[in-house]
Amino acid sequence: MDQSKEQRILNSVSYNAVKGDPESVINCIDKYCSQYEWAMNVGDEKGTILDKVVEEADPSVALELGTYCGYSAIRIARLLKPNTRLLTIEFNPEFASIAKEIIEIAGLSEKVTILEGHSEDIIPQLKKKYEVETLDFVFLDHWKERYAPDTILLEECGLLRKGSILLADNIIYPGAPEFIKYIRSNKRFECTSYPSHLEYMKVEDAMEKAVKDPGAAAMLF
Ligand SMILES: Cn1ncc2cc([C@H](O)c3cccc(CNC(=O)c4cc(-c5ccc(F)cc5)cc(O)c4O)c3)ccc21
Numbered sequence: 001m002d003q004s005k006e007q008r009i010l011n012s013v014s015y016n017a018v019k020g021d022p023e024s025v026i027n028c029i030d031k032y033c034s035q036y037e038w039a040m041n042v043g044d045e046k047g048t049i050l051d052k053v054v055e056e057a058d059p060s061v062a063l064e065l066g067t068y069c070g071y072s073a074i075r076i077a078r079l080l081k082p083n084t085r086l087l088t089i090e091f092n093p094e095f096a097s098i099a100k101e102i103i104e105i106a107g108l109s110e111k112v113t114i115l116e117g118h119s120e121d122i123i124p125q126l127k128k129k130y131e132v133e134t135l136d137f138v139f140l141d142h143w144k145e146r147y148a149p150d151t152i153l154l155e156e157c158g159l160l161r162k163g164s165i166l167l168a169d170n171i172i173y174p175g176a177p178e179f180i181k182y183i184r185s186n187k188r189f190e191c192t193s194y195p196s197h198l199e200y201m202k203v204e205d206a207m208e209k210a211v212k213d214p215g216a217a218a219m220l221f
């Protein structure tokens with residue numbers, strides 16, 4: 001049977017990347033998806049925004065919704081300090097398996113845990129089953145219509161604290177209008193838009209950062 005695009009991306013990484021070098025895995029995926037087959041990785045332009053927000057958050061526990069091939073998991077995990085971790089939720093078993101191998105090639109398997117399932121099923125398990133107290137950083141990049149309900153679910157499960165930072169991909173293209181409406185009208189969040197471009201394309205896109213109760217966090221220090 002023909003290989004999937006995601007399997008071809010893994011083949012390219014396995015053949016071309018330097019084992020244990022996250023930067024070389026990132027560059028290999030970006031090169032492959034720019035030159036051969038477009039794929040929905042966050043990409044290097046929006047990836048640089050992701051890097052800056054992760055460095056600002058300096059998370060002990062980070063969550064990603066939508067692992068896909070593991071590209072953004074590697075971008076996040078490569079910036080994490082020792083004894084800190086990234087949990088990433090993926091419902092598609094083929095994506096999860098490919099991401100696991102690509103994250104292994106990057107040498108980041110110790111820092112990244114792929115949780116297989118739907119976000120709405122896994123999020124309520126994070127505290128008890130995955131020993132999460134609160135989340136310092138959340139990257140939303142799964143189904144766009146799940147951004148708002150899953151943000152509400154994270155709140156309901158008591159997983160967000162004062163100063164928790166959310167970052168959402170694809171605010172313009174494909175777009176996440178319900179999320180934008182919800183988060184920008186919610187007084188508990190301070191929102192910032194970061195204009196950019198769709199991965200590997202000249203199409204406009206943007207990322208949205210939302211910090212929970214920033215003032216309160218600031219007052220603590
Ligand atoms: C519930 N749950 N829990 C875990 C979980 C995990 C997944 C999968 O990882 C998954 C599968 C398919 C689609 C997505 C969302 N991503 C996108 O749809 C997207 C599209 C484009 C784009 C842009 C231009 C085009 F022409 C076509 C697609 C550019 C982008 O950056 C994207 O992120 C995510 C899904 C639901 C999940």
Ligand SMILES: [Mg+2]
Pocket residue numbers: 040041042141169170
């Ligand atoms: Mg995306």
